[in-house]
Amino acid sequence: MDTLMDVATLRDRIDSGRRTVLLDVRWALGDPHGRDHYRKGHIPGAVFVDLATELAGPAEPRRGRHPLPPLEQFQASVRRWGVRGGDVVVAYDDSGNMSAARLWWMLRNAGFRTVHLLDGGLAAWRAAGFGLESGDDGGPAVPPGDAGLSDTALSEGAMPRIDAGQAAAWGRQGLLLDARAGARYRGEIEPVDPRAGHIPGAVSAPTTANLAADGRFLPPEELRERFSRLGVRPGVPTAVYCGSGVTAAHEIAxxxxxxFPAALYPGSFSEWSNDPANDVVTGAAPYAEGSAGGD
Incomplete structure (x- = not known):
């Protein structure tokens, strides 16, 4: 299963008329105007995906800021987007796939094998000189009840995940990666969650270090070298968290x-830090890499 699709391959699929469902997941921490950005310009045929309402349930302290939505809610969203079983799905955003990776993970978790991230996202599409369209959804979405979508029955559990209890012990049996900004990991700042610091035993691994300067993912060999330096090894159970389970999916991608396979802690630090029974530690131990951030 290829995680990435480059813009040349996507353009070729579009030009040749091969069915491709394009999903635009424009979202960033502190910027709730994704739909407005989409309306101003998106890849032709792309359908807008609202991360806050379609890729997450309502925020609550015991589950975090972006808990995974109920399966039936996610299935209704997938049908709205026009996704059928067996479709090739390509997700993108305008921030190095930091938010699109959430959709990639959720579809993979639901059993979709042919879902990809557009490497470099909207910036790579623009850089290649390809045009955009404006306005509202112009993609393959089909009205609710269309019989052609009846085969889109989702399951879940195809991707590994852990809960808070497992996260508490994970550092003793494997490797727990913290995908947030280094400054948030160290507890120097905390803009959104109730306590500053990190889960005991976690290793700092900011998501932005997964990307080259142009927003594309580093080559596989460079990513292997990066994660090996952080302690990732075959046979060592690896799990990832971030602020609310969004950019941790980017790390998993x-x-x-x-x-390397890895499990997601969906509640992430927003869930963890809201429970006074959970310890939070500050400082650079056991390791701190970089200072750029996640959600």
Whole structure:
């Protein structure tokens, strides 16, 4: 299962008329105007995906800021987007796939094998000189009840994940990666969650270090070298968290490209830090890499 699709391959699929469902996941922490950005310009045929309402349930302290939505809610969204079983799905955003990776992970978790991230996202499409269209959804979405979508019955559990109890012990049996900004990991700042710091035993691994300067993922060999330096090894159970389970999916995509499986902690630090029974530690131990951030 290829995690990435490059813009030349996507353009060729579009030009040749091969069915491709394009999903635009424009979202960033502190910027709730994804739909407005989409309306101003998106890849022709792309359908807008609202991360806050379609890729997450309502925020609550015991589950975090972006808990995974109920399966039936996600299935209704997938049908709205026009996705059928067996479709080739390509997700993108305008921030190095930091938010699109959430959709990639959720579809993979639901059993979709042919879902990809557009490497470099919207910036790579623009850089290649390809045009955009404006306005509202112009993609393959079909009205609810269309019989052609009846085969889109989702399952879940195809991707590994852990809960808070497992996260508490993970550092003793494997490797727990913290995908947030180094400054948030160290507890120097905390803009959104109730306590600053990190889960005991976690290793700092900011998501932005997965990307080259142009927003594309580093080559597999460079990602393997990066994660090996952080302690990732074959046979060592690896799990990832971030602020609310969004950019941790980006880390899991990068690990997948590098050839390493990893589990997601969906509640992430927003869930963890809201429970006073959970310890939070500050400082650079056991390791701190970089200072760029996640959600």
């Amino acid at each position: 990068a690990l997948d490209i590098a050839g």
